[in-house]
Amino acid sequence: MTFRIGVISDTHGLLRPEAAHCLAGVDHIIHGGDIGSPEIITALRCIAPVTAIRGNVDTGGWALPYAETELVRLAGRAIYVLHDLKTLQIDPVAHGIDLIVSGHSHVPGMETVDGVLYLNPGSAGPRRFKLPVTLATVDITRDSIEPSILSLASG
Numbered sequence: 001m002t003f004r005i006g007v008i009s010d011t012h013g014l015l016r017p018e019a020a021h022c023l024a025g026v027d028h029i030i031h032g033g034d035i036g037s038p039e040i041i042t043a044l045r046c047i048a049p050v051t052a053i054r055g056n057v058d059t060g061g062w063a064l065p066y067a068e069t070e071l072v073r074l075a076g077r078a079i080y081v082l083h084d085l086k087t088l089q090i091d092p093v094a095h096g097i098d099l100i101v102s103g104h105s106h107v108p109g110m111e112t113v114d115g116v117l118y119l120n121p122g123s124a125g126p127r128r129f130k131l132p133v134t135l136a137t138v139d140i141t142r143d144s145i146e147p148s149i150l151s152l153a154s155g
Contacts, residue, residue: 001141002139002140002141003027003028003074003075003139003140003141004026004027004137004138004139004140005026005028005029005030005074005079005137005138005140006022006023006026006028006029006047006048006136006137007029007030007032007119007121007135007136007137007138007147008023008030008032008044008124008135008136009031009032009033009034009083009101009103009104009120009121009122009123009124010032010033010055010103010104010106010123010124010125011031011034011123011124011125012034012036012057012125012126013035013036013040014036014124014125014126015040015043015044015124016125016133016152016153018152018153019124019135020043020047022135022137022150023047023048023135024047026047026048026137027048027049027074028048028049028051028074029044029047029048029049029051030050030052030081030101031044031050031051031052032053032055032081032082032083032101032102032103032104032121033053033055033056033058033082033083033103033104034055034056034057034058034083034103034104034125035052035055035058035063035066036057036058037062038062038063051070051072051079051081052066052070053066053067053068053070053081053082054066054067054068054083055083055084055103056083056104068082068083069081069082071095071097075140076140076142077099077140077145078095078096078097078098078099079097079098079099079100079101080092080095080097080099080100080101082100082102083102083103084102084104084105085104085105085118088100092114092116093114097116098117099116099119099138099145100116100117100119101120101121102120103120103121103123104120106122106123106128107120107122107131108120108121108122108132108134108136108149109149110136110149117145119136119138119147121134121135121136122135122136122149124152132151132153133151133152133153134151134152135149135150135152136149136150
């Protein structure tokens with residue numbers, strides 16, 4: 001059985017219809033910060049349960065309930081969520097972390113280091129510079145973690 005996680009970050013107050021479409025049917029959503037407004041989380045919760053952290057632009061009173069980092073266990077896997085990977089202060093291997101989700105850079109990427117998958121879904125909000133508009137999904141089975149980066153907009 002596959003457990004699918006939708007991973008989104010840097011929405012900056014914009015939930016694109018394409019993002020909502022790509023997230024439809026996921027079992028859980030992780031938001032990697034720079035949410036931008038509380039309405040984003042409300043809309044995401046209409047799709048699936050949400051784990052969200054606050055990013056550097058999430059400074060209003062509405063953002064206070066969101067921590068700067070979260071450790072969540074989904075489908076038997078430990079997932080650590082923070083906004084800026086450069087601020088990581090734990091040893092993921094020593095803490096048994098399977099997946100680290102970050103955002104901030106607006107640059108999508110994935111890399112496995114020492115058995116830990118590092119995933120940045122990129123930015124799903126307003127386009128910045130010439131960077132792509134993306135989000136990610138992660139399919140978890142008993143034996144694997146399979147990430148995919150999905151493009152949301154062209155041009």
